[in-house]
Amino acid sequence: MKIKMPNPCVGIASVLMVFLVLCLTLFGLLSLSSARSDWGLTRKNRESVLNCYAADARAQQVLRQIDGKLRQAGPAGNARLPELFDGRTVENVKLSVGSSREISFTVPAGRFQQLEVSVRPGSSGRGYRVTRYRFAASAAWDGDDRRLNVWQGESSREGRAQP
Amino acid sequence: MKRHSGISPFFLEMVFVLLFLSLSCAVLLRLFSAARTTAERSAKLNAAMVLAQSAAEKVQSAQTPAEVALLFRSDRHGRKGGSDLYTAFCDADGNPAARGAAFRVEKAVRASPAAPGTMLEAKITVFSGDETLFALSTKKYCPDRESSP
Numbered sequence: 530m531k532i533k534m535p536n537p538c539v540g541i542a543s544v545l546m547v548f549l550v551l552c553l554t555l556f557g558l559l560s561l562s563s564a565r566s567d568w569g570l571t572r573k574n575r576e577s578v579l580n581c582y583a584a585d586a587r588a589q590q591v592l593r594q595i596d597g598k599l600r601q602a603g604p605a606g607n608a609r610l611p612e613l614f615d616g617r618t619v620e621n622v623k624l625s626v627g628s629s630r631e632i633s634f635t636v637p638a639g640r641f642q643q644l645e646v647s648v649r650p651g652s653s654g655r656g657y658r659v660t661r662y663r664f665a666a667s668a669a670w671d672g673d674d675r676r677l678n679v680w681q682g683e684s685s686r687e688g689r690a691q692p
Numbered sequence: 693m694k695r696h697s698g699i700s701p702f703f704l705e706m707v708f709v710l711l712f713l714s715l716s717c718a719v720l721l722r723l724f725s726a727a728r729t730t731a732e733r734s735a736k737l738n739a740a741m742v743l744a745q746s747a748a749e750k751v752q753s754a755q756t757p758a759e760v761a762l763l764f765r766s767d768r769h770g771r772k773g774g775s776d777l778y779t780a781f782c783d784a785d786g787n788p789a790a791r792g793a794a795f796r797v798e799k800a801v802r803a804s805p806a807a808p809g810t811m812l813e814a815k816i817t818v819f820s821g822d823e824t825l826f827a828l829s830t831k832k833y834c835p836d837r838e839s840s841p
Contacts, residue, residue, distance in 0.1 A: 550720075560728075
């Protein structure tokens, strides 16, 4: 009796096709995931940029108000800085006058940043000089309050004291 | 008597494989296309933001309203709605390019008297063709030079 042997090529094409489709699916999903992550980051960056420039525009308006008040007060205004500015609100921004006789204020720029500005009025009582104009974190890092689950080493697992 | 159909199993398998492969490729092509579109959109917005911020910083660096014209002297100048309109064309890398390049950056700058100085207000818009990619507004207060210390 003649036994017909199966064609050895049958099945290889299916296996190759499955492998190819799996690889292509994996690469496709990875590239889509990467592109979407990039897009998310770009959107966050966009929000951050818009917030920064909005805060900057507001700070410029506050500077204009400060300049106007200093000009109105004249040379005598330099001696009355706390009275003129300390605790006053301009453009919804609270001003303060420190011991260094600088007028300071902060403008929020988004959830995590704020624009810190300080100006020093001129000695003649007219105009000002900007001494600080920077973006800073609006809240201090509170990581110290959180308990982090980190590996303490073999010795601590066994209950021995760390060297 | 057993009759063979004439179609070998290998041929039958190849037909199914090609059919499935073509269907899978159609789906995967859409996947790759979506990834490419998202990546391009992201790259365009990033480039637009860089161009807009660069223009905004130029406005911020102006000490007087007259300096704005000097800072944007290489741009095409016009008037629109009471503002000075400066238009520049940039290629995909942000370098200055001829008209019809990848990006068009429009800077509408208005200088309004804000006693005792002048307030510069700039609206910067970056276009790709007719599509608006990014718009940014900025202000710069220029105190009167005589009142500055």
